[in-house]
Amino acid sequence: MVPERAVILAAGLGTRMGRKPKGLVRVAGREILYRTIRLLQENGVKKFIVVTNERYAPLYQEFIERHGFDAEIIINPEPEKGNGHSLHLAKEKVSGKFALTMSDHVYSRDFIERAVRGRGLIADREPRWVDIGEATKVQVKDEKVWKIGKRLKEWDAIDTGFFVLDDEIFKVTEILENEKNGDYSLSEVMERAKVSVTFVDGLGWTDVDTPEEIKRARRMLVRTAVKGTGDGFVSRHLNRRISTRVSELLVEKVTPNQMTVVTFLLGIISALTTLVSLPLAGILYQLSSILDGIDGELARAQLRTSKLGGYVDSILDRYVDGSFLALLAYATINEPIWYFVALLALLGSVMVSYSTERFRGAFCRDAYKEVPALRKLPGKRDERVFLTMLFLLYQIAASIKALFLTLAVLTNFRVALTLYFVVKKVSHPKTI
Amino acid sequence: MVPERAVILAAGLGTRMGRKPKGLVRVAGREILYRTIRLLQENGVKKFIVVTNERYAPLYQEFIERHGFDAEIIINPEPEKGNGHSLHLAKEKVSGKFALTMSDHVYSRDFIERAVRGRGLIADREPRWVDIGEATKVQVKDEKVWKIGKRLKEWDAIDTGFFVLDDEIFKVTEILENEKNGDYSLSEVMERAKVSVTFVDGLGWTDVDTPEEIKRARRMLVRTAVKGTGDGFVSRHLNRRISTRVSELLVEKVTPNQMTVVTFLLGIISALTTLVSLPLAGILYQLSSILDGIDGELARAQLRTSKLGGYVDSILDRYVDGSFLALLAYATINEPIWYFVALLALLGSVMVSYSTERFRGAFCRDAYKEVPALRKLPGKRDERVFLTMLFLLYQIAASIKALFLTLAVLTNFRVALTLYFVVKKVSHPKTI
Numbered sequence A, B: 001m002v003p004e005r006a007v008i009l010a011a012g013l014g015t016r017m018g019r020k021p022k023g024l025v026r027v028a029g030r031e032i033l034y035r036t037i038r039l040l041q042e043n044g045v046k047k048f049i050v051v052t053n054e055r056y057a058p059l060y061q062e063f064i065e066r067h068g069f070d071a072e073i074i075i076n077p078e079p080e081k082g083n084g085h086s087l088h089l090a091k092e093k094v095s096g097k098f099a100l101t102m103s104d105h106v107y108s109r110d111f112i113e114r115a116v117r118g119r120g121l122i123a124d125r126e127p128r129w130v131d132i133g134e135a136t137k138v139q140v141k142d143e144k145v146w147k148i149g150k151r152l153k154e155w156d157a158i159d160t161g162f163f164v165l166d167d168e169i170f171k172v173t174e175i176l177e178n179e180k181n182g183d184y185s186l187s188e189v190m191e192r193a194k195v196s197v198t199f200v201d202g203l204g205w206t207d208v209d210t211p212e213e214i215k216r217a218r219r220m221l222v223r224t225a226v227k228g229t230g231d232g233f234v235s236r237h238l239n240r241r242i243s244t245r246v247s248e249l250l251v252e253k254v255t256p257n258q259m260t261v262v263t264f265l266l267g268i269i270s271a272l273t274t275l276v277s278l279p280l281a282g283i284l285y286q287l288s289s290i291l292d293g294i295d296g297e298l299a300r301a302q303l304r305t306s307k308l309g310g311y312v313d314s315i316l317d318r319y320v321d322g323s324f325l326a327l328l329a330y331a332t333i334n335e336p337i338w339y340f341v342a343l344l345a346l347l348g349s350v351m352v353s354y355s356t357e358r359f360r361g362a363f364c365r366d367a368y369k370e371v372p373a374l375r376k377l378p379g380k381r382d383e384r385v386f387l388t389m390l391f392l393l394y395q396i397a398a399s400i401k402a403l404f405l406t407l408a409v410l411t412n413f414r415v416a417l418t419l420y421f422v423v424k425k426v427s428h429p430k431t432i
Helices: A032-042 A057-067 A084-089 A109-115 A169-180 A186-193 A211-223 A233-250 A256-273 A278-291 A294-301 A307-332 A336-363 A372-376 A381-393 A397-426 B032-042 B057-067 B084-089 B109-115 B169-180 B186-193 B211-223 B233-250 B256-273 B278-291 B294-301 B307-332 B336-363 B372-376 B381-393 B397-426
Strands: A005-010 A047-052 A071-075 A097-102 A105-107 A120-124 A137-141 A144-149 A157-166 A197-199 A205-207 B005-010 B047-052 B071-075 B097-102 B105-107 B120-124 B137-141 B144-149 B157-166 B197-199 B205-207
Touching: A005 A032, A005 A084, A032 A047, A032 A057, A032 A105, A032 A109, A047 A057, A047 A084, A057 A071, A084 A169, A084 A186, A097 A105, A105 A109, A105 A157, A105 A211, A109 A157, A120 A137, A120 A144, A144 A186, A157 A197, A157 A205, A169 A186, A205 A211, A211 A233, A211 A294, A233 A278, A233 A294, A233 A381, A256 A278, A256 A294, A256 A307, A278 A307, A278 A381, A294 A307, A307 A336, A307 A381, A307 A397, A307 B336, A307 B397, A336 A381, A336 A397, A336 B307, A336 B336, A372 A397, A381 A397, A397 B307, B005 B032, B005 B084, B032 B047, B032 B057, B032 B105, B032 B109, B047 B057, B047 B084, B057 B071, B084 B169, B084 B186, B097 B105, B105 B109, B105 B157, B105 B211, B109 B157, B120 B137, B120 B144, B144 B186, B157 B197, B157 B205, B169 B186, B205 B211, B211 B233, B211 B294, B233 B278, B233 B294, B233 B381, B256 B278, B256 B294, B256 B307, B278 B307, B278 B381, B294 B307, B307 B336, B307 B381, B307 B397, B336 B381, B336 B397, B372 B397, B381 B397
Parallel strands: A005 A047, A005 A097, A047 A071, A120 A197, B005 B047, B005 B097, B047 B071, B120 B197
Antiparallel strands: A097 A157, A105 A205, A120 A157, A137 A144, A137 A157, B097 B157, B105 B205, B120 B157, B137 B144, B137 B157
8 A cells, every 4th residue: 555665855955044955954853854754664665765966965875874764865966957857867766656755845743644645646725834825736637636836826735745656657757858858847747747636634744945944844843743632621722732832942952751850840849839838839730730741742743752751751640640639638638537538539630540541551542542432521630730720729728628529529430430431332342 | 383273072972971062061151162162263273173973963053153153063973983083074174284172171271372383192291180090191202102092001291182183194094994993092093193292281271071070170270360470479379379269169150240349349348447447457458359369360260351351350459449548547547747648658559550550551561571570579469458457457556657658668669660670671672
């Protein structure tokens, strides 16, 4: 299904970005070419052909060796001519189906996953991250390219710079080589060949031509890096809005692990603050909850996700919650019965996470995907933390007790419902 | 590697077990033939040929249809003759490699897993569950059968009734058909063919000829059904010794799910008992910890293991521990600082399990297998429960506090070590 090889055009002498080849410009901590190759590899592409010019070749060679990619460099001695010629030079290196893409385009994981399974020119009818004025437009007729160009008045979709082609395409480049004396654009090739069009709409991709556009690409990568499943109401409507903005600022400088440590420390500090000031503790706790999304966002945007990172983060989160509730109880409660309620609140808080994570342990699958009913249950961490802050901002003795009672009921009720939905779902063995 | 077909000899008219064919006798809640077929299926065998007599054929047919097995029945019209002839009748149904086994032999999961990957006659040099006097002995020479028979004075191993053969064997049965007029035993076939011998020593298997031997087979199945990984010191030396004996008594009557419910209820009752009598609560808690192994033992012995069962059991265990500690704290503690310690003890207790289960969630692998260092860490549930009982039997106010302090330190220290070992192990990416 998926092509085994990919051709990447990297011969263009862009000048607006300094002397560095565009494919080696870093966005969110990774070279553009690194992103494209890594994501294509994840989707089954094995071998890469990079067409570049004489000046850039040594730089790309060093890059390829440093990362150990299975990639080969082809030199286009006349990079000033149209990029159709660069494609033509890859002719001997591919056969059958292959992917074709540009070194100055930045793609999200979702986009590559869909695009590589498409056919012909991959076009976007709802481009979110590109400057339409500068973009290459496509007119489509009978699911094939009809017209293509930057200055089309009427158009159906935007050219994403990503193609899944067949080696038949070289019959067309052969003709254009003779007709145009080697100077013709990729758009001319596609128009002449009337390649198929596959629409992949609204996903993350953009091209990078200026420093401004790098910022846009970075934003695109961070925004499309939000995981989502497992996010509660507060996370969707408040925490993520802030955390993605912070991630944009940090994504070039901070690693996910560093962020995990900072978030953990802030969480523990917020717990200790309960001994000093309850409103402040509540605010710090909510702040740590906002920051808690950032390590994951950074990891996904930087292509640095790791199972170990998720594991450690998840255990530290439980200790922040546990310490916060334990110290809050110590600071505010005096009667055994309310301590009992606090103990149940702490138990329930950990068990909410335990009951979803243990599901993945048993079935090797995501609980939220397999049992969608769980998504709607209240009592996720972001909601509990926010609730805690609200109670602490209006603290009177009774309200802290009310908080513990609310948490004890909410969390343990949620766990009971989780058990109910899981048993209901999994008892029908065909579904899992 | 593994044979695709298996021949099962079920023509013998055993009379000591009543009128029922032996393959349909239930041991630990499952027909002997069901066990053999299910376990062979799990190991890749796809199709089964059951050789039986005219009287038993309808019963086996009903059994096969009820379970939806891909099995075919061949009738041996002269079952009173030696069982070599039964094998010969399967000649047209197999080609190449095939497994051969007996309907009156009960095998453990471990045994089948090993045996089906062996070659020739599978023999046991350390038989644990058979009556040597009655067993078929094998003399081995150059890794092949030399002599075989029940009355051999000198022998190297016991015939397990399990074979992995090649269709070459039918050349030998052909000769014996003529020579002996169709009346010859399997042992004669093996001796004549000088088949290879594979030793699979000391694992669970036995044959069943009398009601007494059914009891032995049941014991074998329960004893070999202990999972082991995750068992702490107390479990290995005390709990399992009792629980397997109870499982033997219950395995024909009680389902794993029923046992899970009973164990949970006893755990909750033990927690409530802290409000009345601490020593009694401690004893009941330890009792529930012993019973806690039984649902798993029953499930494995009855071939009824389910991921859902493990999931539910694991969540209920956490609630038993949580309730016990919460109620114990409520019943015995008065000072905030000791409540704080109790909160940490409760947090740590849940986190011990969380930190191992979350590992499986992240990596889809067993933490104890991947990070063997974890096996030696103290603080597993069986140890904590036993410790709790000891403290409660000698209760003075201080000792309950000492218990909470011990648990708080022990559990959270264990979680910290778990994190350390996991990070150390997984950071070397090649190992996982």
